[in-house]
Amino acid sequence: MERAPGFEESRCSNETTPDLMNYLIVDDHPMTRQAVIDCLREPGDTFAEAGTGEEAIAHCESHTPDWVIMDVKMPGRGGLFASGEITTRHPGTRVVVMSQYDDELMADGARAAGAIDFISKDRIAELPEILEGLNGHAATSTERL
Numbered sequence: 001m002e003r004a005p006g007f008e009e010s011r012c013s014n015e016t017t018p019d020l021m022n023y024l025i026v027d028d029h030p031m032t033r034q035a036v037i038d039c040l041r042e043p044g045d046t047f048a049e050a051g052t053g054e055e056a057i058a059h060c061e062s063h064t065p066d067w068v069i070m071d072v073k074m075p076g077r078g079g080l081f082a083s084g085e086i087t088t089r090h091p092g093t094r095v096v097v098m099s100q101y102d103d104e105l106m107a108d109g110a111r112a113a114g115a116i117d118f119i120s121k122d123r124i125a126e127l128p129e130i131l132e133g134l135n136g137h138a139a140t141s142t143e144r145l
Contacts, residue, residue, distance in 0.1 A: 025047060040069075053076055060093065064090050079097055087113065095115045
């Protein structure tokens, strides 16, 4: 399996469950990526990692994840640009944007880019419940969050 440079992919478990999820975690800080993975880890789910928006876009061209958890501020084009590209090219992929800042203007930018939610990094521990609540939400919905 060929991957874009900068990607680390790990299988959380060899067990399988009926609702396996494929996640792409995008943040320029490896410790933050690992914290997100640790919060979301379920048997059989797969995780890919990217450190930039460009890497995330490249990954989605060959491996379409169910969920992308995307940081806003990263080197290069950043998370809002990447979110817009991913949701346009892959409308079935659901994107949640996160930031260390709980800023309404940034949240509006995330929604405009096609993200279905925006969270503060202070809420990473709540990601399983947040995603569960969004699970039925269509990725292409224009509903205001």
